[in-house]
C-alpha cells in the first residue's frame with residue numbers, strides 16, 4: 001500500500017533505508033534523509049560499489065560519482081572524485097554553496113578539502129586484492145556482472161510530501177581512467193521533479209546515459225503512467241537501442257507523489273528496499289529477460 005513518508009533504494013540496503021527513515025522520523029527533510037541514507041553505504045567498506053572500499057579503475061584508482069536533487073529541482077554532483085569517502089555530501093555542497101552544479105576530478109576534490117572534508121585512502125585491502133587478481137588477465141570487458149553491483153540510488157518523501165533523491169557509486173569496476181557513468185548525471189542516474197516523482201538507476205551506465213532513463217521515467221509518470229509502467233518503458237527503450245542487452249544489466253526504481261513505487265530491470269536478481277512506517281522490506285524486481 002502506498003503511503004508517505006517513505007524511502008526507496010536500489011539493492012538490499014536495509015541499514016541505509018533505516019537510517020533515511022530515522023531522519024524522516026526526526027522531522028527532517030527528504031534531502032537530509034537521502035544524503036544520510038546513502039552515506040551509510042559509502043562508509044561501508046564491504047560494499048565494493050560505493051565510497052570507501054569501492055573497486056578501482058583499471059589503474060588502481062578509486063574514483064567516485066555522486067549526485068543529489070532537492071524538492072526545488074536543484075542539482076549538485078561530483079564525478080571522478082578521489083580520496084573523499086562521502087561524495088554525496090560534496091555533491092550537496094556543490095548544490096548549496098557554489099554557483100555550479102557539477103565538479104569533476106581534482107577540482108571536486110579541492111573543493112571538498114576546502115569545505116572541510118578529510119582526504120583518505122579509499123582502496124581497501126580487499127578491493128586492492130580483487131584488482132590485483134583482475135590484473136592477472138586484465139580482461140577489459142566493460143560488462144557488468146549481472147548479479148553483483150550495487151550502486152545506491154535512493155528516493156524519499158518527507159512529511160510535507162516533498163521528494164528528494166541521491167545516487168552514489170564507484171562506477172564500473174576496472175573502468176578506464178576518467179570514465180564517468182550515469183549515476184551522477186542529471187536525468188540519467190537520477191531525476192526528481194517534486195510535482196511528479198523521482199527515478200534512479202543502477203547497472204550499465206553507458207546504456208542509461210544513452211536513453212536518459214530517469215528523466216524519461218519521470219516524464220512518463222507526468223503523462224499519467226504508473227511508476228511501474230514508466231520503469232518498464234525505460235528498460236524497453238534500452239533494449240530497443242542495444243541488441244546486446246543480454247550482456248548487461250540495467251535496473252530502475254521510481255516513486256510518484258502518492259508514494260506508489262515501481263521497479264523493472266533487464267535481468268533477474270535486481271532488488272530494492274523500501275521503508276514505510278519504519279519497516280524495511282526487500283523486494284525482487286520484475287525483469288524483461290525471462
Ligand code: SD4
Nearest residue numbers: 149150151171181203205
Ligand atoms: C555506473 N551505474 O557507473 C553505475 C554502475 C552501477 O552498481 O550501477 N554499479 O555505470
